[in-house]
Amino acid sequence: MAPLIHAHGLTKEFGDFVAVDGIDFAVEQGESFGFLGPNGAGKTSTMRMIGAVSPITSGSLSVLGLDPEHQGPQLRSKLGVVPQEDNLDEELTVYDNLMMYGRYFDLPRTVIKERIEELLEFVQLTDKRKSKVDALSGGMKRRLTIARGLINEPDLLLLDEPTTGLDPQARHILWDRLYRLKQQGVTLIITTHYMDEAEQLCDRLVIMDKSKIVAVGSPRSLIEEYAPREVVEFRFPPGVLEDVADRLEGTAPRAEILADRALLYTDDAEETISRVAAEGLEPETVLARRSSLEDVFLRLTGRTLVD
Amino acid sequence: MATPLALRVFEAEARVYRRTWRGSVISTFLNPILYLAAMGIGLGSLVDANMPEGVEGVTYLTFLAPGLLVATAMQTGAGEGSWKVMAGMKWTKTYHAKLAAPIGIPGLVGGHMLWAGARVLMVSVVFAFVMAAFRVAPLFQSLLAVGPALLVGLAMAAATTAFTARLDDPAGLPMYFRFVVIPMFLFSGAFFPITQLPSWLQAVALATPMYHGVELSRAIVVGTEPPVAWWISVAYLVAWIAVGTALCMGPFRKRLKP
Numbered sequence: 001m002a003p004l005i006h007a008h009g010l011t012k013e014f015g016d017f018v019a020v021d022g023i024d025f026a027v028e029q030g031e032s033f034g035f036l037g038p039n040g041a042g043k044t045s046t047m048r049m050i051g052a053v054s055p056i057t058s059g060s061l062s063v064l065g066l067d068p069e070h071q072g073p074q075l076r077s078k079l080g081v082v083p084q085e086d087n088l089d090e091e092l093t094v095y096d097n098l099m100m101y102g103r104y105f106d107l108p109r110t111v112i113k114e115r116i117e118e119l120l121e122f123v124q125l126t127d128k129r130k131s132k133v134d135a136l137s138g139g140m141k142r143r144l145t146i147a148r149g150l151i152n153e154p155d156l157l158l159l160d161e162p163t164t165g166l167d168p169q170a171r172h173i174l175w176d177r178l179y180r181l182k183q184q185g186v187t188l189i190i191t192t193h194y195m196d197e198a199e200q201l202c203d204r205l206v207i208m209d210k211s212k213i214v215a216v217g218s219p220r221s222l223i224e225e226y227a228p229r230e231v232v233e234f235r236f237p238p239g240v241l242e243d244v245a246d247r248l249e250g251t252a253p254r255a256e257i258l259a260d261r262a263l264l265y266t267d268d269a270e271e272t273i274s275r276v277a278a279e280g281l282e283p284e285t286v287l288a289r290r291s292s293l294e295d296v297f298l299r300l301t302g303r304t305l306v307d
Numbered sequence: 308m309a310t311p312l313a314l315r316v317f318e319a320e321a322r323v324y325r326r327t328w329r330g331s332v333i334s335t336f337l338n339p340i341l342y343l344a345a346m347g348i349g350l351g352s353l354v355d356a357n358m359p360e361g362v363e364g365v366t367y368l369t370f371l372a373p374g375l376l377v378a379t380a381m382q383t384g385a386g387e388g389s390w391k392v393m394a395g396m397k398w399t400k401t402y403h404a405k406l407a408a409p410i411g412i413p414g415l416v417g418g419h420m421l422w423a424g425a426r427v428l429m430v431s432v433v434f435a436f437v438m439a440a441f442r443v444a445p446l447f448q449s450l451l452a453v454g455p456a457l458l459v460g461l462a463m464a465a466a467t468t469a470f471t472a473r474l475d476d477p478a479g480l481p482m483y484f485r486f487v488v489i490p491m492f493l494f495s496g497a498f499f500p501i502t503q504l505p506s507w508l509q510a511v512a513l514a515t516p517m518y519h520g521v522e523l524s525r526a527i528v529v530g531t532e533p534p535v536a537w538w539i540s541v542a543y544l545v546a547w548i549a550v551g552t553a554l555c556m557g558p559f560r561k562r563l564k565p
Contacts, residue, residue, distance in 0.1 A: 014565065053406050053564050073312070073409040081407040087400035091326055100319045104408035106310045152408075 002065065004029050004156060004187055005050060009059030012045045019045040021211035022059060027189065032182045034205030035191040036198045036293060038303070041208040043191035044084060047160050050189065052076050064155055077105055080149035080157040084164065086141045088133045094120070094144055095129045098151055105152040112151065119147040123177060139170025146177065157181065159190045163197060175200055195293035207293075209301045219293055226299045227291035228253065230269040234262045234276065234283040244281055251275040256298055265295070312410050316418020317425070319405070324426075335430050339379065339437040346498070347371045347441065363500060365529050372443040373524035374497030376434045377456045381495075381517045383430045384460035385488045387423035388467030389480050396472065396562055406563055415563075416555045420464060420548075427460025428453070444528045452524040458544040459520030463488075465551025466516075472558035496521045516547045 003026035012020040020042040027033040035043040048054035049061060052068035052075045061068055066075040088097050095116060102112035120126045123143035133141065142162065149157055162178065163171040178201055182188055192198055198205050199219045207215045207222070215222055232252075236244060241262060249255040252264035252272050266272040269288035276283070298304055351367030362370040395402040405415055434456075435449035443449065470483060494504065495517040501509050512518050519540035522533040533540065 051407060053403075055564065073411055076407065077409040079407075083400075083403065083407065085400060087404040089323060089401055089404075090399060091323060093326075096322060096326070100322050101404070101408065103318055104315050104405060104410055106315060106409075 003027055004031075004064060005033075005189070006062045007046075007059065008061075010046070010049065010056060010061050011058045012042070012049060012054065013057045018211050020049070023206075023208075023213045025206055025213065025216065027187065030185050030187055032188040032190065032201055032203045034198045034202035035189075035208055036193070036195065036202075036205050036297070037191075037208035038193055042211040043208055044160055046208075047158055047189070047191055051079060051081050051158050077152065078155045080152065080154035082142075082145050082149045082157070082159045082162055084160040086145050088141060088144060088148070090134045091132065093130050093132055094125055094136070097133060097144065098148055101148045102151045107152065115151055115153075119150055122150075122180075123147045124173070137170070139166050139173065142166060142170070142174060143177065146174075150181075154186075156187045156189065159188060161191055161193070163192075163194065171197075195297070198293055207297060207300060209297075214300045215296065222293065222296045223291050225296075227295040228265040229267050229291060230265075230272075231289055231291050231295055232264045232266065232269050232272050232276075233285075233287040233289070234264070234281075235260065235285045236262070236283050247279050247281060248276065251279060258304065263295070263298070265291070311417075312414025313417030313421055316405060316410060316415055317421045320418065320422035321425075335433050336437070339375070339434045342375055343368065343372060343437065343441050343443075346375075347443075363525075363529070363531070368441065369443050369529060370525070371498065372438045372441065373452050373528040374521045376431060376438060376452055377459050377517060377520040377524050378492050378495070378497040379434055380427050380431050380456035380460035380520070381463050382488065382492060383427050384423060384463030385467045385484070387419075387426055388464045388469075389471050389483070390477075392419075392468050392471040393474070393477050393480065397477075402559075402563055412556055412559050412564065416468075416552060416559055419468065420461065420552055423464035423468075424457060424461050427457055427464070431456040431460070438528075448528055452527045455520040455523035455527070455540075455544070458541070458548070459516050462516040462544050462547035462551060465548050465555065469551050469554035469558070472555055472562060491515050491517050516544055519543050 005025070005027040007023060007025050009022045009024065010020060011018070011022050023046070035046060037043050045054065049056050049068065050063055052063070052072040055069055063075055064078055068075055089100065092100065098116045098119065099109070099112055102115065120129055123146055125140060125143060125147070128136065128140065133144065136144065146162070159178070163174050166174065175197070178188065182201070188201070190197070190201055202219060204216070204218050206213045215226065217225065234248065241257065245257045245262065248257070248262050248264065252266045254265040256263040264272050273286060273288065294304065347368035351371065354362065354367040402415060431453040432450065435453050436446070438444065438449045439446040467483070471480065474480065494508065495501070495512050495515045497517070501512040501518065504512060519535065522535060523537060523540050525531070526533040526537065
């Protein structure tokens with residue numbers, strides 16, 4: 001079967017600025033696909049091109065077998081979009097927002113009414129149906145925006161940084177709902193700069209940096225490919241880290257010295273910790289953990305993802 | 308058959324208005340009453356005492372009322388094309404939400420203009436009823452005078468929307484109202500004949516859409532010949548609407564679908 005989204009040499013320029021620089025990717029039916037990268041990497045521009053609200057500069061892009069440039073309205077009628085910033089109608093109620101959005105798709109009111117009940121249930125906002133959007137918390141607004149994106153039963157749901165700015169509890173509720181959508185077979189496209197989000201939600205992802213794709217794969221395979229199994233994080237008192245950096249680097253196959261801590265990549269954390277101790281170094285704290293996408297990103301770009 | 312995109316936007320605007328109309332309804336009724344009472348009757352009694360032959364042959368109230376009807380429509384049109392457009396593009400971003408759905412730029416602009424027309428119509432019809440209550444003209448004639456008012460309101464909505472869509476900074480809007488809308492309101496023949504103006508200002512007044520609407524409405528209410536042939540004024544107003552709407556497309560596209 002042909003992929004749901006197919007991009008080849010996809011490029012977006014704004015004047016002299018190249019926001020997306022010739023990227024290739026394909027997304028399969030039922031997949032949960034992520035774009036991971038820091039702010040300004042080109043994730044949102046890519047998303048807007050997929051959503052047919054930003055014309056491509058060059059290359060080719062097909063979404064659901066359609067050409068976003070020339071079949072925009074037809075394509076958008078099959079998409080659900082959850083933008084980075086909630087653009088709900090704050091003066092209207094939760095119910096009216098959904099009804100209004102459903103009408104943009106020219107769905108009959110009776111159909112929309114039924115879907116509103118199901119969707120409010122799904123995003124756990126049934127008791128807020130008559131509340132003005134104004135009065136909702138950030139997490140509730142996000143969930144309402146997701147419900148709104150599902151009103152037309154889309155083949156593809158685009159989520160642009162779905163949990164940015166939410167508190168941890170709200171994030172977990174949202175992740176749970178997105179996970180259920182995935183279970184139901186909805187194809188999800190997610191941009192994020194949170195590696196835990198990418199690890200939780202994405203079957204496959206690309207890592208973007210400076211307008212380009214620098215790696216592609218499943219979270220597990222990326223970690224296996226680019227980072228040793230374990231990481232030990234050492235923190236030292238201010239000023240000490242620079243002095244001991246050389247000695248730390250000698251204790252593990254790979255080391256990253258960051259501003260506030262040192263990361264030592266190793267296949268055996270226990271052994272690395274004892275070697276550091278044998279060097280006579282006395283870190284303030286020691287944390288051994290599994291490698292994460294953050295480490296992959298650091299390896300590929302030399303920078304941390306979230307500063 | 309599929310509902311046209313512009314009508315879907317119109318329906319959404321109506322849905323929002325259903326929740327927010329209370330804020331504007333009082334002023335819609337009260338403004339014409341206050342203006343016609345203070346200026347038409349209060350100031351008008353002084354004018355009429357000094358001009359036994361009337362202003363262009365009629366009492367000041369009769370002269371003023373159709374002009375004020377069009378002036379009100381003009382302001383309503385400008386209002387629909389200003390803060391609301393700024394909000395849709397930059398603040399609440401509800402335009403972005405519409406575009407993520409199947410609505411495109413022509414549907415968005417078209418629906419916006421349809422709704423602006425509906426708002427102008429509401430305000431003007433209320434004004435016509437007040438005008439009839441002040442015995443300026445029978446209700447039927449007053450309602451006929453709404454036609455030119457609607458054209459002027461749409462012309463201003465289109466031109467103002469095209470202007471707002473080009474603004475990067477909302478600070479341009481108060482300037483626009485101060486230096487374009489209020490002078491147009493005062494000097495386009497609603498309150499006194501533009502023949503009272505110096506000739507270069509007469510030329511400016513003649514170029515405004517409001518002037519043409521004022522003369523058409525006044526011709527309907529008073530029954531006199533307008534100074535400019537009616538079909539020229541109508542064509543001029545229709546051209547404003549068409550060109551203004553066309554000028555919205557470019558900046559809307561640039562802003563919303565970069």
